[in-house]
Each structure stands twice: as structure tokens, then as C-alpha cells.
Amino acid sequence: MIVDLAIYAGCFLMLVGAAFCLLASVGVLRLPDLLTRMHAASKAGAVGGGLILLAVAVLSFDPAVAVRAIIGVVFILITTPLSAHLLARASYGADYAAKNNIAADEMKSKSGPN
Amino acid sequence: MSAADVLDLTTMIALVMLGLSLLISIVRVVIGPTLADRVLALDLLTVLAMGFVGTVAIRTGLMLYLDIAIALALLGFLATIAFARYILAKNLGKAGKNDR
Amino acid sequence: MRAALLVLTLALIWAAITGSFNPLNLLLGAGLGLVVALLLRQSLQGRINLRRLRAALSLLGLFLWELMVSAVRVSIIVLSPNLKAALNPAIIAFPLTVKSDAEITLLANLITLTPGTLSIDVSEDRSTLYVHVLALTTREDAIADIANGFEAKVRELYA
Incomplete structure (x- = not known):
């Protein structure tokens, strides 16, 4: 019974994770400029990938695999904001980030990242 | 419907959804107007591939796949960092010597 | 210990x-x-500090909750039929009250994974954090949100 419950919980996590992954890629396709796309990729993508790894941890029924999967989740949560931040900083300086359709830009006075 | 059937169906649905999202982000890699857009889409692509491999691990019961998923996450992170450094360096070269 | x-x-x-x-x-x-x-x-060096442990756990709880909220909110924006109306992107300057490098790094990473915000850069004198906001209502709201949420917790952790 407990095993069945764990399987259902894992299935739920996996479906939610896959849905977030799908939403992240739709967001990367639909959103109008680089910085807004970055929101979709870094938030929905990280949550989606993390939830799928969490589902693997629940569904494996093996402590060794579960610990590795959870370490993977922690790794994703640490690295995703790092890479998003570095990419945003680099592309803002390189003028890749669209600066015209933006409501306010208080970074303009500064001449790019140093 | 037993729990095993539910698991089978769920992993199938998840694989279809992940495959669809892989295709969508490949579209962004192809059309992405700037280099940074493509790097962003590639970063998302590695996360999606990691989820895909994790789902395959559950579906086949071969937990060795999980190590591949984690290695893929590591590789994607390093690739994004390298690309971002490349964009930064290219930008610095263009700006001349008064920057840093 | x-x-x-x-x-x-x-x-x-x-x-x-x-x-x-x-x-x-x-x-x-x-x-x-x-x-x-x-x-x-x-x-x-030093002993296990129960107060800091509690602060870290409370920060972790807040972070996981905000992470789920932010993913759901981004998804809602992505699925809205009229994207232009749902979006109001802006880059705002967030005045930092935390000073040390460790605190700024932690805060910047937390901001990136929370609803509608993405940290871009830190000014050279470490007094301002430039944050990209996905759907800006007012500048004061966005700043107060970060200052009362994560910045307070981070300061508590390093106090």
C-alpha cells in the first residue's frame, strides 16, 4: 500500500516536472526578448528538471540512487541562477539584450558590466 | 489499473511532453536572433535532456542512467559558463582598452 | 565541534x-x-550556532516556497494569450544594505530564483544590485518585496 502511494506521488511529481519543462520551452519560444526569456528558462526550467530528479529519487526505492538524485537537485538549484546571471551580465554588455521595449532601465547610466 | 500500469503511462506521457519541449527549444536555437538567445536555449536543452534521461531511468529501471543525467547537468553548466565568458571577452575586445 | x-x-x-x-x-x-x-x-572555527542553524532553515523554507510560486507565476505569464499586456519588463537599481561579498552572492542567487526577478549586475562599490523585473507594478513595491523578504533573512543569517 505504502509502495503504491509512493509510486503515485512519484508519478505526480514527474508529470508536474515535465509540465514545467514544457512551459519553460514554450516561454523561451514565445517571450519577446532575451532577458524575459531568461526568466522562463531559469525558473521554470530549474523547477521542472529538479522535480523530475525528485521523482526519480521517490520512484527508485534505493537510498543510494535517492541520495544521488537529491544531490543532483541541489546542484541544479545552485548552478541555474549562476549561469543565468553570468549570461545576463555578459549579454547586457554586448548589447544583445533588447533595451528599447523596456519600461525602465536604471542601469543605462553605467557603461555596461565592468 | 495497477500502480505499475500508472507508472508506465505516466513515464510515457512525460517522455512525450519532454520530447515536445526539446523540439520547441531547438526551434529557438535555430531562429534565435542573437548568440545569447542560442546559448540560453542550449542551456535549457541540457536541463530538458537531463529530465528526459531521468524519466528513461525510471521507465527502464536502469538506475545507471541517473549518473548520465547528473553528468549532463554538470556539462551543461560548464558549457553555459564558457559561452558567457566568450560573449564577455568578445564584448571587451570590441570596447577597446579603456574598459578594464 | x-x-x-x-x-x-x-x-x-x-x-x-x-x-x-x-x-x-x-x-x-x-x-x-x-x-x-x-x-x-x-x-x-567556532561552535555550532543554533540561532544561525534556525535562520538557515527558515531561509531554505522560504526559498523553496518562493521557487514554486515563481515557477507557477512565470508559467501563467507564458500561457497568457496577450503577452504584451502581461509583461512590463524593467531593470531597477536595488540599494543593498548587506555589505559582505558572501551575503551579496547569496542574495543575488536567491533573487534570480524568486518570482519575476533576475539579478544582472552589482555596481562597482557594492552598494547597488541591478535587478531585471518581469512584470513591474511600481518600483517601490519591487524593492520593498526583496528588502523585507530575502534581504532580511540573509542579514539574520550573517548577523
Whole structure:
């Protein structure tokens, strides 16, 4: 019974994770400029990938695999904001980030990242 | 419907959804107007591939796949960092010597 | 004291990863943990601080909650039929009250994974954090949100 419950919980996590992954890629396709796309990729993508790894941890029924999967989740949560931040900083300086359709830009006075 | 059937169906649905999202982000890699857009889409692509491999691990019961998923996450992170450094360096070269 | 806790935790993680909890394997894990503790002995001074542990746990809880909220909110924006109306992107300057590098790094990473915000850059004098907001209502709202949420918790952790 407990095993069945764990399987259902894992299935739920996996479906939610896959849905977030799908939403992240739709967001990367639909959103109008680089910085807004970055929101979709870094938030929905990280949550989606993390939830799928969490589902693997629940569904494996093996402590060794579960610990590795959870370490993977922690790794994703640490690295995703790092890479998003570095990419945003680099592309803002390189003028890749669209600066015209933006409501306010208080970074303009500064001449790019140093 | 037993729990095993539910698991089978769920992993199938998840694989279809992940495959669809892989295709969508490949579209962004192809059309992405700037280099940074493509790097962003590639970063998302590695996360999606990691989820895909994790789902395959559950579906086949071969937990060795999980190590591949984690290695893929590591590789994607390093690739994004390298690309971002490349964009930064290219930008610095263009700006001349008064920057840093 | 902190070193002992570190060795114990590392031994347990080692046993879990290698998949066997027999005493010999635990001992091997403890030995490896001891080497790590020796390498890190400079930064392991001091005692376990219960207040800081509680602050860290409360920060972790808030972070996980905000992460789910932010993913759901981004998804709602992505699915809205009229994207232009749902979006109001802006880059705002967030005045930092935390000063040390460790605090700024932690805060910037937390901001990136929370609803509608993405940290871009820190000014040279470490007084301002430039934050990209996905759907800006007012500038004051966005700043107060970060200052009362994560910045307060981060300051509590490092106080």
C-alpha cells in the first residue's frame, strides 16, 4: 500500500516536472526578448528538471540512487541562477539584450558590466 | 489499473511532453536572433535532456542512467559558463582598452 | 565541534552513495570526512550556532516556497494569450544594505530564483544590485518585496 502511494506521488511529481519543462520551452519560444526569456528558462526550467530528479529519487526505492538524485537537485538549484546571471551580465554588455521595449532601465547610466 | 500500469503511462506521457519541449527549444536555437538567445536555449536543452534521461531511468529501471543525467547537468553548466565568458571577452575586445 | 558534525554528515552521505551501511564502509567514509575536515580546518572555527542553524532553515523554507510560486507565476505569464499586456519588463537599481561579498552572492542567487526577478549586475562599490523585473507594478513595491523578504533573512543569517 505504502509502495503504491509512493509510486503515485512519484508519478505526480514527474508529470508536474515535465509540465514545467514544457512551459519553460514554450516561454523561451514565445517571450519577446532575451532577458524575459531568461526568466522562463531559469525558473521554470530549474523547477521542472529538479522535480523530475525528485521523482526519480521517490520512484527508485534505493537510498543510494535517492541520495544521488537529491544531490543532483541541489546542484541544479545552485548552478541555474549562476549561469543565468553570468549570461545576463555578459549579454547586457554586448548589447544583445533588447533595451528599447523596456519600461525602465536604471542601469543605462553605467557603461555596461565592468 | 495497477500502480505499475500508472507508472508506465505516466513515464510515457512525460517522455512525450519532454520530447515536445526539446523540439520547441531547438526551434529557438535555430531562429534565435542573437548568440545569447542560442546559448540560453542550449542551456535549457541540457536541463530538458537531463529530465528526459531521468524519466528513461525510471521507465527502464536502469538506475545507471541517473549518473548520465547528473553528468549532463554538470556539462551543461560548464558549457553555459564558457559561452558567457566568450560573449564577455568578445564584448571587451570590441570596447577597446579603456574598459578594464 | 563543527568539524565533528561535518565528519559525521560526510560519513553518512558516503554510506548512502556507496549503498551499504556496514561498519567498515562507514569507517572509510569517516576517514575521508576527516581528511576533508583537516583541509578545511581554517574555516571550521567556532561552535555550532543554533540561532544561525534556525535562520538557515527558515531561509531554505522560504526559498523553496518562493521557487514554486515563481515557477507557477512565470508559467501563467507564458500561457497568457496577450503577452504584451502581461509583461512590463524593467531593470531597477536595488540599494543593498548587506555589505559582505558572501551575503551579496547569496542574495543575488536567491533573487534570480524568486518570482519575476533576475539579478544582472552589482555596481562597482557594492552598494547597488541591478535587478531585471518581469512584470513591474511600481518600483517601490519591487524593492520593498526583496528588502523585507530575502534581504532580511540573509542579514539574520550573517548577523
